[in-house]
Amino acid sequence: MTIIATQALTKTYGGGVTALSDLTVEVDEGVIGLVGANGAGKSTFIKIMLGLIAPSSGGVRVFDLDPIAETDKVRARVGYMPENDCLPPDVSASEFVTHVGRLSGLPKVAARERASEALRHVGLYEERYRQIGGYSTGMKQRVKLAQALVHDPDLLLLDEPTNGLDPAGRDAMLTLVHRIGNEFGISVVVCSHLLGEVERICDSLIAIEGGRLLRADRISSMTAASDVLAVEVSEGTDELAARLRDLGFEVTPDGRLLLVPLDSDAAYDRILQAVAELDLPLHRLDQRRHRVAELFTVKETVDV
Amino acid sequence: MSEAGVIHDIGYQRYQGPRLGRAALLGALYTHGLRSAFGLGRSAKSKIFPWGVAGIVLLVAVINAGVRSQIGRWLFDYYEFANTMSLLVIFFVAIVAPELVSRDIRSGVLPLYFSRPLRAADYVMAKVAALVTAVWLLLGVPQFVMFLTGAFTTKTGMKGVWHELGLLIPGWGYSLLWALIFTSISLLVASLTGKRAFAAGGIVAVFLMTAPVVGVLSSLPSETAHHLAGLASPIALVNGVEIWLRNRTDLGLDIGDFGPIYGIEAFCLIAACLLLLLARYRKVASL
CATH class of the missing domain: 3.30.70.100 (Alpha-Beta Plaits)
Structure with a gap:
């Protein structure tokens, strides 16, 4: 099933900076790697899929919905994990994820249940009652992943999930992403500038450079007979x-x-x-x- | 057969329950904001200030009520009460407004909010409503305590209670005006910075630094300048509105025939601050 489809998608920012140009791609469900150097247009692509910014021209459909016209429907089915630090230090992970869960439209009790569920799935157990300020980078990344999972999306958009992690942490995070894609039945778009790390866990790969599509294909067909x-x-x-x-x-x-x-x-x-x-x-x-x-x-x- | 004491990993469960609409999100954010205004669900440290202020304000109301029950006369009525407490309210919003908005900017949590069905307008509405409610409760609850004393000590029975209620309701309305002015200005200032200390300083500055301007304008040798002096400071502005609506002359501010100007400015000030706040978050929401 196609989950993301773009048609000649172009985004030009105010200052004449072209972030995406003429991007046409169709993506099937599974774990998808979105690879490109810094500034290649990965984050812009994600923001357009979330309906945060409108494309300059061309079209994009997520689950066959238009993110600009049907923002709420798209966002209810999508979880987003940003690249930057985005957690308040003075609340516990459990409280925070519950709060964000409610902002995704979950009722109070369900939000609390789903929050501890999501935190458990990313591997935070008793720690979740401690304040986030005292967490290691690896634990913070897990909380960021949990908050994207809390409302049970059908698609996760992860912006550089391995940022700032040590090699062991990277492996753990990649394994987790792989599990989410394969065992939880949730499609995942993983953004990264490190090709070597996403190719291990992805079913398909979109490579962009300077806003243009370099190649989009399934990993199996890319490496076949090679x-x-x-x-x-x-x-x-x-x-x-x-x-x-x-x-x-x-x-x-x-x-x-x-x-x-x-x-x-x-x-x-x-x-x-x-x-x-x-x-x-x-x-x-x-x-x-x-x-x-x-x-x-x-x-x-x-x-x- | 499963053994006791073994935790089974039942795997990932899909969520089948209801998903609420944007009104519910707004409600959740509002409740969260109102709770954090009074430090509920936060550390004990963050409860000290709001409850300290609330305690003092309530204490003043209780003393006022005690005096009334003894000598049958208010030290200050519902309006004067709000006026007198304005300085404490300034400190209250200077602490609480940054808690509500600067904190979110500082921790970078806004991209998480705005990647959900929540919109900039919902966010602004929830935060404004939370702070207006908090400030209004800060003034309104003590006013209600005063009302209770008045109602119980009245000598004219039910008629006296109705009379007292007739004074309380406009008093509450006046507190709402204070709450709106304080909220719109303080949230706008706080939304500009992620640093709570800067935001608090900025808010206090806006309210207190404008007071001398009123003094300067009042000392100009022009009748019109005297009448319009109160427009320069939010506090004098609210006083001016009261003078206009209630024909008072004892507040040390002479507004002449310019009453409606005060009313219009108060309305425009609130509207402008809220629109600027919305514009600010429209920009933030696009990340």
């Missing part, structure tokens, strides 16, 4: 490269390594055989999966 074999020999690298080319492989030298795409299972054996026939001292043979980042580098050079 396995390569890295071969390193102590000597005779050029010899081996020539031999492999003769055998019909596409060989890319990368420093002391030779990168050879693996298009079939037989290819592995044939490469190994070529090394053996040349009687070269084999140093390393390792099969790697293309990281999504490499796809973009290739694509960009093609573009230019």
Whole structure:
């Protein structure tokens, strides 16, 4: 099911700054990574989806609703976790999430129940009765996530959820996001400028740069048939490269390594055989999966 | 078979219950605002000031009522009571208005509010209503205590109670005017900064620094300047409205025939402050 669809979406700010230009994309449910450098237009995209700002031209539909005309309906189904610090220090997490839950339209008792439920799901138990001011950054991020979950949205918009976390905290947060997307049945848009971290948990990926769409696709189709074999020999690298080319492989030298795409299972054996026939001292043979980042580098050079 | 003492993770539950509309959100925010105005649901520290002020105001009303029951005459009536307490009310709003709005700016919580069905107008309405109610309660409850004394000590039976009520209701109306003026100005000032101390200072400054202006204008050698002097300060302005509506001459302010001007300015001042506040939050709400 398509949850977000944009048509030539363009947003130009007052000073002539173009934040988004001609963005056309359709997103299915699941965990979606929204990747781009700082200032690429990720936050603008999120604000438009929340109906906080109107697009300059083009259209956007969230759950087939117009965020500008049907703001309340869209916002009732969407939870937003901002990038910045947004928690009052002098109340407890439990009180705060309850309060925000009521502002999402939950009745008093339901808000309290859902708040402790949401806090439990993000991994805050007894701590939730302490004042937020005394929390670590990781706990604050969890509270921010809980407040976005409290009204049981169908879509979560997370703006840089791993910001300021240490590696362990990042992993925990990403695992949590993955669980929300897969076990809770809630679609998640994760904004990040770190491709490597979102690609691990996402089903699909939208990459934007300078407000333009770079690529939008499912991760599986991006990385399909993109396995390569890295071969390193102590000597005779050029010899081996020539031999492999003769055998019909596409060989890319990368420093002391030779990168050879693996298009079939037989290819592995044939490469190994070529090394053996040349009687070269084999140093390393390792099969790697293309990281999504490499796809973009290739694509960009093609573009230019 | 489940064993006792084992907590089972029942997994994530979808919410199937009702979702209330914007009126309910406004109500929730209003209640929250009114409670935090008196420090309810906050630390003991934040209760000291509002309840201290409320205690003093109530004490004055009780003393006033005691005097009335003894000598049969008010030290000050319902209007004078509100006038006399205005200084305390200034300090009350100087603490409470930043608590209501500056705090939200400071902690950056507004993006969370405005990404929900809540709108800028709802937010402003809820906060204004909460502070107006708080200030009105601050003055209105002691006035009611005075009314009770008056009603119980009256010598003319039911007629006396009705007479007293006829004095209380306009007195409450007058307190509402005070509440509106204080609220609109103090919230506007407080909404400009996230620092509570600055906001409090700014609010006190607006109310107290304008008083000398009235003094200066009154000493000008012009009859008209005397009459219009009260327009320069919110406190004198409210007094002016009372003088106009009740034809009083004993408040140390001479407004001549310019009464309606005072009424118009009071209305415009409240309206302008509220519109500016709304404009301010329209901008904030777009993040």
